[in-house]
Amino acid sequence: MESNLWKKYENNRKELEDFCTGYKDFISTCKTERECIRYAVKKAEQAGYRSLKDLMQENAKLKTGDKVYAINMDKALVLFCVGKQPIEKGINIVGSHIDSPRLDLKAKPFYESTGFCMLDTHYYGGIKKYQWTALPLALHGVVVKKDGERLNICIGENEDDPVVGISDLLPHLEKESSKKGDLKGEDLNVLAGTIQDEKSEKDKIKANMFNLLKSKGIEEDDFFSAEIEVVPAGKARDFGLDRSMIMGYGQDDRVCAYASLMATLETDSPEYSTLCLWVDKEEIGSVGATGMSSKYFENVVAEIMNLAGQYSELALRRAFNNSCMLSSDVTAAVDPNYLAPFNLSTDAHFNKGISFNKYTGAYGKSGANDANPEFIARLRKIMDDEGVTYQATEMGKVDEGGGGTIAYIMAKYGMDVIDAGVPVLNMHAPWEITSKADVYETYRAYKAFNKSKK
Ligand code: MN
Ligand code: MN
Numbered sequence: 001m002e003s004n005l006w007k008k009y010e011n012n013r014k015e016l017e018d019f020c021t022g023y024k025d026f027i028s029t030c031k032t033e034r035e036c037i038r039y040a041v042k043k044a045e046q047a048g049y050r051s052l053k054d055l056m057q058e059n060a061k062l063k064t065g066d067k068v069y070a071i072n073m074d075k076a077l078v079l080f081c082v083g084k085q086p087i088e089k090g091i092n093i094v095g096s097h098i099d100s101p102r103l104d105l106k107a108k109p110f111y112e113s114t115g116f117c118m119l120d121t122h123y124y125g126g127i128k129k130y131q132w133t134a135l136p137l138a139l140h141g142v143v144v145k146k147d148g149e150r151l152n153i154c155i156g157e158n159e160d161d162p163v164v165g166i167s168d169l170l171p172h173l174e175k176e177s178s179k180k181g182d183l184k185g186e187d188l189n190v191l192a193g194t195i196q197d198e199k200s201e202k203d204k205i206k207a208n209m210f211n212l213l214k215s216k217g218i219e220e221d222d223f224f225s226a227e228i229e230v231v232p233a234g235k236a237r238d239f240g241l242d243r244s245m246i247m248g249y250g251q252d253d254r255v256c257a258y259a260s261l262m263a264t265l266e267t268d269s270p271e272y273s274t275l276c277l278w279v280d281k282e283e284i285g286s287v288g289a290t291g292m293s294s295k296y297f298e299n300v301v302a303e304i305m306n307l308a309g310q311y312s313e314l315a316l317r318r319a320f321n322n323s324c325m326l327s328s329d330v331t332a333a334v335d336p337n338y339l340a341p342f343n344l345s346t347d348a349h350f351n352k353g354i355s356f357n358k359y360t361g362a363y364g365k366s367g368a369n370d371a372n373p374e375f376i377a378r379l380r381k382i383m384d385d386e387g388v389t390y391q392a393t394e395m396g397k398v399d400e401g402g403g404g405t406i407a408y409i410m411a412k413y414g415m416d417v418i419d420a421g422v423p424v425l426n427m428h429a430p431w432e433i434t435s436k437a438d439v440y441e442t443y444r445a446y447k448a449f450n451k452s453k454k
Contacts, residue, residue, distance in 0.1 A: 004351035005389055005437035006244065016440040019262070020246060023439060026258050027248040028235035029157075032140045032227075033075040033280045033290070036098040036254065040077055040261055040278065044069045047265040049079060052300065055307055062308040065269040070300045075099075075280040075290040078300045079264050083273035087305050088315040090322030090454070093275045093415075094260040094446050095292075095406055096329060097282030100250035101125030101428045103132060103188055103230040105139075109223055110192075110206050117205040119164070119190040121230055125283030129183040131429050136163035137190065141228035143218055151217065156233040163233045164190045190230055232430040239433055245350070246439065251432040253282065255439055256328035256421045263446035274450045275301070282329075282406055292406040320413035324375065326420040326449055327407035328442075330434075331355045332395050333423035341400040346393065348423035350435040353389030354445040357419040360395060362402025369407035371418035379418065379449070386448035389441050393423075420445065 009016050030036040044067075052070035055062070062068065062082050070078045075098075083091075103121040111118050123129070138156025145151070156163040166188055193209055200207035210220055236248025257278050264276035281291030288294065301319060305311040334342045334349050348355040358376065361368030383390050395403055411417045422442045425433040 005353055005435075005441060006351060008389065009437060009440075016436060019440050019443060020436045022262070023255070023258050024236040024246060024248065027250055027254050030254065031100075031138070031231045031250055032229050033098050034142060034152075034227075035140065036257065036278065037071055037074050037077055040079075041069060041071065043261065043265060044079055049265075052078075052303060056303060060307055062304065066308075068304055068307075070303075072294070072296045072300075073290050076294075076296060077276075077278040078297065079261070079274075079276040080300075080304050081264070081267060081270060081274045082304075082308055083270045085272050086315075087273050087301075087308060087310050088318040088322065089272060090324065090415075091273045091275045091301070091319060092270070092450055092452060093277060093323055093325040093410070094264065094328050094449065095275075095277035095279065095325060095410065096256040096260055096421075097253045097280065097292075097406065098257050098278045099125070099280045099283050100231075100252060100254065101127045101283055103127075103137075103190070105141075105190075105223065105226070105228040105230065107224045107226075108220075109228075110209065110220060112203050112205050113189075115194060115205070116191050117193040117209045119192050119230075121188050121190060123185055123188060124229075126428050128429070129185070129188060130168075132188060133166045133168035133183070135165055135430055136233040137165045137230050138163060138233035139228050140231055141226060143222050143226040143228075145217070145222060146225070153228060157235075161233075164192055164230070166190055244436060246434050246436060247431050249430060249432070251422075251424055251434050252330045252427050253328070253421070255330060255424070255434055256442065259422070259439065259443035260326075260328050260446045263443050263450055266447060267450040270451050271453045279406060286406055286409055292409045320415055323413070323415040324378075324449075325407075325410050325415055325417040326446065327369070327405050327410065327417050328421050328446065329405040329407075329419055330421045330424040330427065331357055331393060331419070332403075332427055333425050333435075335425055341396045343394065343397045347396065348391060348393040350423055350425070351437050352391040352423075353438060353441040354383075354420055355391050355393045355423050355438075357393055357395060360403055360405060360407065360419055363399055367402075367404050367408065369405075369411045369417050369419070372416055375416035375418060378452075378454075379420075382448050382452045383445060386444065388445045388448055390445065 049067040049069040109119040143151045196204035197208035232249040239245035239247040286292040359368035359370040
């Protein structure tokens with residue numbers, strides 16, 4: 001086999017390891033969209049980014065080099081750095097998503113069964129249901145009280161925290177009819193407790209649970225105005241005896257989100273304006289106010305152009321039309337245990353660098369954004385000039401399936417868009433795997449793109 005990326009880093013592994021340590025910390029503590037946004041805003045403010053809301057209130061004048069952040073409902077984010085060129089000449093955009101597959105608690109989650117207090121869930125995104133059983137799970141999220149008070153919830157991550165989980169049947173009693181693969185969505189119920197409140201007339205275990213919650217200021221009806229995500233409990237960690245990989249929850253697509261955040265925070269006074277975009281709801285079709293299909297992104301760029309004294313409807317449209325975007329999402333890496341769906345020469349491999357997918361889609365490229373060769377040629381030069389290792393890939397054999405990203409939504413503006421991200425194993429499983437070298441190379445690719453000229 002030809003040499004892989006580790007050859008490049010054999011004598012200078014420290015920076016790569018330091019970067020991945022920061023990344024592991026990010027995915028260990030940020031397991032919901034809101035947790036990701038809180039993390040990013042803190043980092044952005046430290047790097048000199050200022051809130052768009054504040055700048056609008058001050059009616060500030062934005063000039064070259066100024067840095068602005070905007071958050072949408074605490075679940076989506078724009079980081080904008082004003083370039084030397086007028087904004088209408090185009091923006092270098094790196095866009096990723098920060099939602100990940102998981103189980104969400106329903107609005108009325110609590111019920112009792114056979115001596116247990118249970119939590120009813122509705123899964124989010126594409127999951128293989130059996131993978132979520134017999135695992136330690138944590139609860140992350142927010143409860144909003146009627147008076148507007150927000151209570152952040154995080155149970156199951158500290159070493160002495162309790163965890164919850166979904167039970168699985170012992171093999172001895174598992175007949176064909178109840179095989180793991182046959183789990184239904186309604187079967188994904190979380191076991192939450194067993195102690196009874198003997199003073200209560202009925203639902204004694206539920207009653208005891210509500211006593212516990214009441215001591216934290218939460219009542220049963222408050223779960224209607226809550227978003228609690230049930231996610232794998234525990235930290236990301238090194239994977240492999242040589243520590244070359246990372247195993248962690250939510251790497252689709254927080255690995256690209258983190259790489260683009262870091263690349264953006266380290267970009268100062270770029271030639272063209274830069275925009276780091278984090279969106280929600282990609283896993284369920286990019287819908288909703290916080291998904292890529294929302295007008296939020298457009299509105300934010302309009303407000304920023306306005307503060308920079310560069311806004312007109314036409315200038316805004318030109319800005320989008322002249323922009324370039326890396327749709328920063330993960331792709332499937334060739335898996336040695338499951339070779340059948342892969343084409344070994346055209347699919348992504350670990351340790352070959354950032355993966356560029358000219359098109360995604362399925363069954364004759366259906367649903368794909370198909371990147372233009374002129375744009376790809378420019379990217380090849382940008383990457384080669386900065387010594388970034390990359391691979392040109394597809395996702396699986398033709399007609400084996402496929403996937404989509406936010407690429408086609410951004411392409412609607414007439415901008416050049418290509419999918420560019422980290423290859424992942426175990427994608428959408430509770431614990432996903434990436435190669436540290438690919439993670440680092442992807443960050444380097446985003447940095448090179450941010451400062452690129454046309
Ligand atoms: Mn993704
Ligand atoms: Mn996904």
